[in-house]
Amino acid sequence: MQENLNSRSEVSRTRRTVQNSRMSVGLFLVQIAVGFYSRKIFLDCLGAEVIGLNTTLGNILSFLNLAELGIGTAMATSLYKPICRNDQETVCEILTVQGLLYRRIAALLCGMGCLVMLALPYAFPQTECGLLYVYVAFVVFLSGSVAGYLWNYRQILIRADQKSFKLQPWLHGVRYAKMALQIVFLTLFHWGVWGWLFWEFAGNVVTVFVINGVLKREYPWLRQSARTGASLLGKYHTLMVKTRQLFAHKLASFALEQTAPLIIYAFVSLSMVTYYGNYMLIIGYVATTLSVLYSDMGASIGNLVAEGSRHHVLDVFWELFSSRIWIAGVACFGLYLFVGPFIAAWIGRGYLLGEQTLLLLVVGLYIRLSRTVVDSFKEAYQLFGDVWAPAAEAVLNLGCSVLLGYVWGLDGILLGCIISQVLMVLLWKPYYLFSNGLKASWLGYYLQYGLHAVGLLACAVLSIAIGSLCGATARWLGLILSLIIYVVSSYALLLLTTRGMRMFTRRIVGIITQYRH
Numbered sequence: 001m002q003e004n005l006n007s008r009s010e011v012s013r014t015r016r017t018v019q020n021s022r023m024s025v026g027l028f029l030v031q032i033a034v035g036f037y038s039r040k041i042f043l044d045c046l047g048a049e050v051i052g053l054n055t056t057l058g059n060i061l062s063f064l065n066l067a068e069l070g071i072g073t074a075m076a077t078s079l080y081k082p083i084c085r086n087d088q089e090t091v092c093e094i095l096t097v098q099g100l101l102y103r104r105i106a107a108l109l110c111g112m113g114c115l116v117m118l119a120l121p122y123a124f125p126q127t128e129c130g131l132l133y134v135y136v137a138f139v140v141f142l143s144g145s146v147a148g149y150l151w152n153y154r155q156i157l158i159r160a161d162q163k164s165f166k167l168q169p170w171l172h173g174v175r176y177a178k179m180a181l182q183i184v185f186l187t188l189f190h191w192g193v194w195g196w197l198f199w200e201f202a203g204n205v206v207t208v209f210v211i212n213g214v215l216k217r218e219y220p221w222l223r224q225s226a227r228t229g230a231s232l233l234g235k236y237h238t239l240m241v242k243t244r245q246l247f248a249h250k251l252a253s254f255a256l257e258q259t260a261p262l263i264i265y266a267f268v269s270l271s272m273v274t275y276y277g278n279y280m281l282i283i284g285y286v287a288t289t290l291s292v293l294y295s296d297m298g299a300s301i302g303n304l305v306a307e308g309s310r311h312h313v314l315d316v317f318w319e320l321f322s323s324r325i326w327i328a329g330v331a332c333f334g335l336y337l338f339v340g341p342f343i344a345a346w347i348g349r350g351y352l353l354g355e356q357t358l359l360l361l362v363v364g365l366y367i368r369l370s371r372t373v374v375d376s377f378k379e380a381y382q383l384f385g386d387v388w389a390p391a392a393e394a395v396l397n398l399g400c401s402v403l404l405g406y407v408w409g410l411d412g413i414l415l416g417c418i419i420s421q422v423l424m425v426l427l428w429k430p431y432y433l434f435s436n437g438l439k440a441s442w443l444g445y446y447l448q449y450g451l452h453a454v455g456l457l458a459c460a461v462l463s464i465a466i467g468s469l470c471g472a473t474a475r476w477l478g479l480i481l482s483l484i485i486y487v488v489s490s491y492a493l494l495l496l497t498t499r500g501m502r503m504f505t506r507r508i509v510g511i512i513t514q515y516r517h
Contacts, residue, residue: 034179045192046186046196050133050193053129053137057137061142079091080160080303084303088221103150106149106150109145113138117135137193147204147205151211151212152211154215157222167211171210177203264405267406267409268409268413272410279343282339282342283335290331304380313438315503319501321448322498322499324369324373325449325452325453327369329459330487331369332369340352354411356411360418363418367418380437381437386428389429390424393421397417400420402416430446430449452498455497459485467479467482
């Protein structure tokens with residue numbers, strides 16, 4: 001009986017994950033197209049200075065939003081178990097606690113926003129659009145963040161319940177309608193920056209009604225009381241502990257992502273920051289594409305862990321591990337082959353980085369993509385207690401990058417980042433997960449990771465060697481041939497040697513068969 005229930009739960013999780021992934025990928029592709037087109041129109045109509053000003057104000061708000069402290073992640077992981085048990089009362093209580101905390105954060109954000117507004121005249125002393133626009137634009141952007149904390153935060157329930165496919169089309173629809181109206185009022189009615197701001201604010205307002213409308217339809221039983229929020233803080237004290245732990249992880253992650261360009265500027269040159277930025281733009285698109293593909297996998301893993309079947313959890317872990325390692329390998333090998341020719345065709349050969357630098361960038365991306373399985377399961381088990389780990393990773397990253405960057409320039413900086421990731425991401429985090437969550441041998445994980453990496457590397461060397469036989473006159477043919485050989489050979493190797501890839505293959509075949517019928 002229990003086996004049948006687990007089987008039905010597995011089918012439900014898989015179906016919802018596929019629905020969410022299909023929706024996310026489709027909307028992401030539309031977003032790329034709309035984004036390129038709208039940015040061209042906005043640059044032509046508003047000018048580079050206004051766009052740059054909006055971007056800078058957005059970055060300031062991103063820093064202020066660190067005040068969120070990781071509450072959203074803590075709440076999402078706490079919802080998995082009550083959702084699995086259909087415990088509506090606990091879901092309401094958790095969201096009530098989140099609402100109370102977010103109201104406090106909204107007040108704090110408004111206070112910090114007022115302080116920032118006092119500094120705006122000094123930060124932007126001379127702008128083409130005038131200081132009044134700077135103030136109004138900041139207030140409009142701030143209103144979007146505040147609305148998220150006061151009203152929109154409950155959408156976290158939809159994500160935790162794996163129903164993002166019911167909300168995302170509405171949110172994207174509002175976004176595209178807003179952009180369309182901005183373009184119309186810029187090009188036909190010539191309202192300028194004020195018309196653009198008006199529809200930006202209108203989009204924030206409509207988003208509030210859309211999110212809460214979908215929530216009301218999907219969860220008519222959802223009730224929250226502001227008066228009971230304070231009394232529930234004691235009952236859910238562990239959520240506060242998890243939030244404080246998550247803040248350390250979030251702060252360190254923010255520091256890691258923002259410091260690399262500064263170190264490159266300090267030890268190399270400002271122009272090298274641009275070269276590095278070109279490559280990171282493409283790498284970012286690759287990483288985002290895979291992130292969108294797996295955007296709702298975290299909720300599926302959380303629901304799986306909440307069911308408590310350790311053996312089944314381990315099976316799913318190794319299935320996801322082998323499949324993501326393979327997909328990460330394909331993405332990184334394709335990037336290694338094609339990023340150079342793409343850069344040369346896009347902005348010229350003068351912007352190409354050296355072969356060694358490219359290899360370091362690809363290794364860094366491989367670690368970034370292959371770590372996601374451990375991160376997802378670590379989050380599902382709410383294992384945030386290693387607050388020293390992100391701090392140590394940040395210190396190692398900065399220390400190694402500065403030291404090696406002084407000696408070897410950009411390559412040294414990238415190598416410093418890789419060293420910190422190997423020690424903390426590839427060694428510590430799996431040990432912490434297997435010891436405290438999965439309760440299995442962490443040595444087995446290290447062995448599997450090493451075997452997967454060596455196998456993928458061997459396939460890459462073989463593929464390049466065969467592709468090079470095409471010669472320089474048929475370079476593109478050789479690159480495409482190398483990628484095809486790598487995809488086939490690496491998949492065949494993992495299929496023959498790993499149980500995880502065989503389970504993944506059976507799942508994909510089952511999904512295809514289901515949709516055919």
